[in-house]
Amino acid sequence: MPSLDKSLVADLPMFAGLGDDDVGAILKEAQSIRYPKGASVFQQDEDAHSFFVLLHGHLRVMKVTPDGQQVVVRFVTPGEIFGIAMAMGRTTYPASALAVVDSVALVWPSPAWPRLVAKHPSLAVNAIQTVGSRLQEAHTRVIEMSTEQVERRIAHALLRLAQQAGRKGEDGIQIDFPISRQDVAEMTGTTLHTVSRILSAWEDQGLVDSGRQRISIRNPHKLFLLAEPPAG
Amino acid sequence: MPSLDKSLVADLPMFAGLGDDDVGAILKEAQSIRYPKGASVFQQDEDAHSFFVLLHGHLRVMKVTPDGQQVVVRFVTPGEIFGIAMAMGRTTYPASALAVVDSVALVWPSPAWPRLVAKHPSLAVNAIQTVGSRLQEAHTRVIEMSTEQVERRIAHALLRLAQQAGRKGEDGIQIDFPISRQDVAEMTGTTLHTVSRILSAWEDQGLVDSGRQRISIRNPHKLFLLAEPPAG
Known part of the structure; x- marks a missing residue:
């Protein structure tokens, strides 16, 4: 990924605790992809082929129930890692992601995850924090809806x-x-x-x-x- | 923790991918604690001093809203890691855990987490899967309550x-x-x-x-x- 300035991404939460060389090595495996407004990044139940970091724009993550009702799970904002279904032990995406404005994401093939984590454990430590804060948010929603x-x-x-x-x-x-x-x-x-x-x-x-x-x-x-x- | 048979815990999901020696080293830092029926394991908003693996029994995890309404977040079953607030980037427990029957847990001091993960990255990989499946469960509840x-x-x-x-x-x-x-x-x-x-x-x-x-x-x-x- 020679076209992207490393300094733009070195401060992302997912790279916290990693040295410049490590960040460089991880970025080398990513592609940068543009998603015009309205484009699908991935679809619910599709094979979880990639994981992503949003660099620019906004995505809507939504889930459709078996009887066809749609629920907005969350919005992805720049800097966030998303689509880490494989890291969470799944083979498919549990929801769909759609660009609500023109967006750009870094994209890694999912099989890179276990290898990158083995080499850079901080990646996994940071990912737990991200997934953990989403869990808190989901619990907050459950509680709000209950009470x-x-x-x-x-x-x-x-x-x-x-x-x-x-x-x-x-x-x-x-x-x-x-x-x-x-x-x-x-x-x-x-x-x-x-x-x-x-x-x-x-x-x-x-x-x-x-x-x-x-x-x-x-x-x-x-x-x-x-x-x-x-x-x- | 010399009193516990290692074979009882080596199969736990949190130790997947770790060798016997690694599991032994991780267990050496844990204490085994009994929680009689009705006892509190930790309280919401309390300093997140420890993380746990439930060996035996069942716990109820619940959250109280600012205006005093109580919501059951989930039940912890044997084999589960829980109370990993610190791994999720928090300093306090987001909910309370209470033994609903006589229970036994392995208990590690929270500061051991980053050190153990640096030495055994599989721990973090496994923890993401656990937190990820809780996230799926929470989203399922959100969707059920929405639709x-x-x-x-x-x-x-x-x-x-x-x-x-x-x-x-x-x-x-x-x-x-x-x-x-x-x-x-x-x-x-x-x-x-x-x-x-x-x-x-x-x-x-x-x-x-x-x-x-x-x-x-x-x-x-x-x-x-x-x-x-x-x-x-």
């Missing part, structure tokens, strides 16, 4: 997106990739109708501002109070 | 428990540790009342049999059809 009203779940989902991919603008924090009300519905286990009703009410209160494929949080503090009402 | 009616969620939860900890008996598959209707409610994001109503109906249909802290699946095939109704 919270839909309004609080939507507030939590927007705050998480703002933290992951927020860009400060004139009118608050904008979520820095195209996101629809349907996406929010699939992230919070509710319907498009309910999301629309709640976002409209929040717009009237000056909390958020949303349009086609666009959400801004105008008053993060008030949204936080909705997500985490003070006890007592 | 399924409560009856299907309860059917799925019972089938998963039977797979994890089922013991074949005279009257079907018994879940091999004390489990209450409240536990099932906290695992499926519903109320005790709803679980009781559904389990009573299933008892009338000869699908399950349940008593105080005890659930048996009398007709796994029919329960499976409720969990995964044939398409079309």
Whole structure:
């Protein structure tokens, strides 16, 4: 991969604790691939041929249930390792990944994983941390869905997106990739109708501002109070 | 740890790919600790001082929300590594673990983790697989809670428990540790009342049999059809 500046990727969490030479050797085995907006990176149940690091753009990871309902699992932001199904002991991808904007990823063939890890154990140590924080996030969602009203779940989902991919603008924090009300519905286990009703009410209160494929949080503090009402 | 027969633990998934000498060296740093029924192994938000492998018994892992609601995250079965908060980049335990029956665990001090992994990279490779399969499980729960009616969620939860900890008996598959209707409610994001109503109906249909802290699946095939109704 001679075309990529090593300094761009040496700071990624997956390379923490590795020396420059090690990072160079690992990068040498990767290809850099462009995924135009709307392109599929991999499909659910497809053979897990590769693992990836997102360099630029945003991906939506989604899963379809046996009876055809779709759920947004998460969004991948730059710097993240993803598609490590094989490292997790699977032979196929458990979900699909799709570029929501023009995106670029580093791509390694899956069989390189065990060999790279044997040579650079820090890779595995870093991957556990990544998978571990996704596990925490998934548990948080389970808990929210078990215990919270839909309004609080939507507030939590927007705050998480703002933290992951927020860009400060004139009118608050904008979520820095195209996101629809349907996406929010699939992230919070509710319907498009309910999301629309709640976002409209929040717009009237000056909390958020949303349009086609666009959400801004105008008053993060008030949204936080909705997500985490003070006890007592 | 001279009192423990190495052959008892050499087959554990966390030691896959390691030689006898390596396993011996890793075990030498562990203590074996007994947790009588009802004892706490660790508490949510407590300093993550140790990581563990369950040798015998069953643990309930649960999380309390800021407003005091409790959710069962999962049950730990023998052979599982748990409490690896530090490996996941945390300094505290994200949940509490409690012995639901008399249990025994191997216990390592958390600071041993990075050192053991540097020396035995297979440990990290195996831990990613464990954390990865928990992530799959958590996503499955998120998807069930997003898309399924409560009856299907309860059917799925019972089938998963039977797979994890089922013991074949005279009257079907018994879940091999004390489990209450409240536990099932906290695992499926519903109320005790709803679980009781559904389990009573299933008892009338000869699908399950349940008593105080005890659930048996009398007709796994029919329960499976409720969990995964044939398409079309």
